[in-house]
Amino acid sequence: MIELEGLTKRFGSKVAVDRLSFTVRPGVVTGFLGPNGAGKSTTMRMMLDLDNPTSGTVRIDGKHYRDLQEPLKYIGALLDAKAMHGGRTAYNNLLCLAQANRIPASRVAEVLDTVGLTAVAKKKTKGFSLGMGQRLGIASALLGDPEILMFDEPVNGLDPEGIHWIRNLMKQLAAEGRTIFVSSHLMSEMALTADHLIVIGQGRLLADTSMADFIHQNSRSYVRLRSPQQERLRDVLHESGLTPVEAGNGTLEIDGATTEQVGELAAEHRIVLHELSSQRASLEEAFMQMTANAVEYHAHSASGHGPQWAPRDKGA
Numbered sequence: 001m002i003e004l005e006g007l008t009k010r011f012g013s014k015v016a017v018d019r020l021s022f023t024v025r026p027g028v029v030t031g032f033l034g035p036n037g038a039g040k041s042t043t044m045r046m047m048l049d050l051d052n053p054t055s056g057t058v059r060i061d062g063k064h065y066r067d068l069q070e071p072l073k074y075i076g077a078l079l080d081a082k083a084m085h086g087g088r089t090a091y092n093n094l095l096c097l098a099q100a101n102r103i104p105a106s107r108v109a110e111v112l113d114t115v116g117l118t119a120v121a122k123k124k125t126k127g128f129s130l131g132m133g134q135r136l137g138i139a140s141a142l143l144g145d146p147e148i149l150m151f152d153e154p155v156n157g158l159d160p161e162g163i164h165w166i167r168n169l170m171k172q173l174a175a176e177g178r179t180i181f182v183s184s185h186l187m188s189e190m191a192l193t194a195d196h197l198i199v200i201g202q203g204r205l206l207a208d209t210s211m212a213d214f215i216h217q218n219s220r221s222y223v224r225l226r227s228p229q230q231e232r233l234r235d236v237l238h239e240s241g242l243t244p245v246e247a248g249n250g251t252l253e254i255d256g257a258t259t260e261q262v263g264e265l266a267a268e269h270r271i272v273l274h275e276l277s278s279q280r281a282s283l284e285e286a287f288m289q290m291t292a293n294a295v296e297y298h299a300h301s302a303s304g305h306g307p308q309w310a311p312r313d314k315g316a
């Protein structure tokens with residue numbers, strides 16, 4: 001378990017992390033979301049004692065990081081996959097880390113196997129692709145067999161097979177009862193991986209909720225339908241107090257209705273339906289909706305000369 005209480009970090013006059021309090025629990029994958037510059041990396045660095053908080057605390061299984069004996073056995077992290085020694089082989093990079101943390105050398109081969117790098121174990125890492133570097137970074141996080149794992153943008157540079165692999169790995173580690181904390185900008189991927197979400201904007205906590213509740217609370221849900229008898233259907237819907245809206249391609253959308261309600265109404269009036277579905281916005285839409293006012297930079301698209309980045313008004 002990771003517990004943050006009033007965690008704050010200032011860089012000069014810039015408040016990068018602003019009184020963050022939340023708990024990352026075991027047994028689930030917790031996604032960490034926020035627009036660029038929201039303070040995610042700074043928060044993760046403070047969790048690992050790589051940055052000192054200006055105020056507030058982080059506890060790892062009830063203790064400060066610096067009080068953990070052999071911390072890699074408590075918490076493993078992938079923050080910067082390029083942080084390996086390029087002149088050393090994959091095996092030797094991990095062996096050095098293992099020896100420095102009193103982890104048995106036999107564990108190196110195990111984690112190389114877990115991440116699929118056994119065949120290149122004896123190759124120097126400077127020749128590694130981005131994806132291989134990510135896998136090696138994940139191997140180093142797993143080295144101490146920790147109960148808590150933290151991944152900053154783990155799918156960065158991975159191909160579809162690699163993305164699928166890391167998704168399953170995180171789910172499997174969570175199912176083993178471990179605490180998994182992961183940041184990503186890839187919303188579609190996060191939607192498939194995380195059970196719980198922590199969302200921050202401009203250093204502040206915006207949401208600490210389940211994935212399902214987050215999408216439910218921050219997006220529109222509606223019923224979509226198509227019928228070859230659209231005029232008649234519209235009349236029937238209106239008579240029942242519903243307000244269908246034309247959505248193009250012969251499709252109607254109705255807010256505040258259920259598929260059961262609309263389906264039964266259509267059947268009652270012997271109206272043929274070619275489509276009847278319940279629609280919910282994606283995590284990406286919900287995220288954009290929630291963080292709209294917490295994005296540091298927005299593109300001006302009206303110029304016709306490509307995006308120009310400009311600071312947004314940072315009121316409340």
Ligand SMILES: Nc1ncnc2c1ncn2[C@@H]1O[C@H](COP(=O)(O)OP(=O)(O)OP(=O)(O)O)[C@@H](O)[C@H]1O
Pocket residue numbers: 011014015016034035036037038039040041042043
């Ligand atoms: N060492 C530093 N000195 C000064 N400002 C910093 C420093 N590190 C981060 N910041 C600022 O703190 C804010 C939060 O940065 P951080 O990298 O934690 O955000 P992030 O959510 O990880 O962003 P991204 O999604 O772009 O990686 C940003 O405004 C950044 O410019």
